[in-house]
Amino acid sequence: MATRSNLAGGKSHKLVAQELGGTDYISLNLYLTQASGALLRPCEMPAEKVVSFVLALKPDAQK
Template identity: 40%
Template sequence: MNQPQDHDLDALVGEIPEGWSRVRISGQTWGVARTTRANGAVVSISAERLSDAEQISANVWITANGPVLKPCEVPADAVVTFLQAAATEYSS
């Protein structure tokens, strides 16, 4: 599995801006929403490729032991791969 270490997951999620935004990944435009809840204890990420119905979504629980990735109806690998690509694009 392509699961990042805790500090990597923190960094990846940190690159995604709060609210709704667009990002271009591999020539495709995605609409991405990041919502922080529960006084920062839960971050929800949902993304939809705007050219079709491809979707990625997950919650990241911020715990005393580090962040925990909870994908929603998609494999964790798909979420991590998306977060890595999106973080790279947002940071450039």
């Protein structure tokens, strides 16, 4: 299960995902700045783990 939240008027995004039937999770913040572009800030995990998860993510269709 994954939850994405828009913050700061869409300038910041938070993604939290829990492994179904397991204990693994992903948590990240993505900041969109004019000066630096997108800044990825994983929460207590390697950026490689977060990027791998996001690239493989296939969200359910919106109902």
